[in-house]
Amino acid sequence: MGKSPNISNQIRSLRFHHEEMTQQQLADLVGVTRQTINAIEHNKYSPSLEVAFKIAVAFNKPLTEVFQYEAH
Amino acid sequence: MKNLTFQEKTLWISLFAVIFVYGLYYLNVLPAVDGNMETPHIWQYFKYIGLLILVIVIGVVAIAIKDRNELVDERQKLIEMKADRVSAYLLHSGILVAIVVAMFVPGNYWFIHTITVVGVLTDVVNKIQQLLAYKRGY
Numbered sequence: 545m546g547k548s549p550n551i552s553n554q555i556r557s558l559r560f561h562h563e564e565m566t567q568q569q570l571a572d573l574v575g576v577t578r579q580t581i582n583a584i585e586h587n588k589y590s591p592s593l594e595v596a597f598k599i600a601v602a603f604n605k606p607l608t609e610v611f612q613y614e615a616h
Numbered sequence: 617m618k619n620l621t622f623q624e625k626t627l628w629i630s631l632f633a634v635i636f637v638y639g640l641y642y643l644n645v646l647p648a649v650d651g652n653m654e655t656p657h658i659w660q661y662f663k664y665i666g667l668l669i670l671v672i673v674i675g676v677v678a679i680a681i682k683d684r685n686e687l688v689d690e691r692q693k694l695i696e697m698k699a700d701r702v703s704a705y706l707l708h709s710g711i712l713v714a715i716v717v718a719m720f721v722p723g724n725y726w727f728i729h730t731i732t733v734v735g736v737l738t739d740v741v742n743k744i745q746q747l748l749a750y751k752r753g754y
Contacts, residue, residue, distance in 0.1 A: 575687065575689070576687075576689035576690070576691070577621050577686065577687065577689050577691075577692070579619070579621050579691075579750070580689050580690075580691045580692075582753075583691060583753035583754055586753065588752065588753025588754050589691050589753055589754040591690070591691075592690055595690060
């Protein structure tokens, strides 16, 4: 958890492809605040594994399609 | 204020309340006494503590009416823990300063007020750190 420059995500495009789901709707599904979804989406905060899985479940996608890790 | 979480709003209210009430206290009381803190001074201090609690409770209740269902999530807990860690170092250093004051300044007045100043500074730094972390995202 915290901030990792190596982790990126597809949350913005996945929200778009889920009928333009709002950050608040995703936050309610996951059980975090809208501001936390915003911080995750903009790579300012890397969520815990549990929250990452909950986001993937919300989009009905495997974790690796939502989050990507690049080792430098 | 619209995009702030309940936690951030609470932090802003607490920060302003601490600066306002302790500012009043130090302006009114600090230059007036020397030597020892007597019973009337202690009662005066408690009056300001009461005012501080009142201001915070009124402020938090006012925002809780609107945001009462908001939860505290993992990012907010981490932000708080990070700020607490730095504050703990500051508090320990401040206590050492207070001990030095107790050794060299006669009476208990300056020792007690060094402790209160350290407490206030620690609290203010803690809240500012959290607010900055919220602004950065983490």
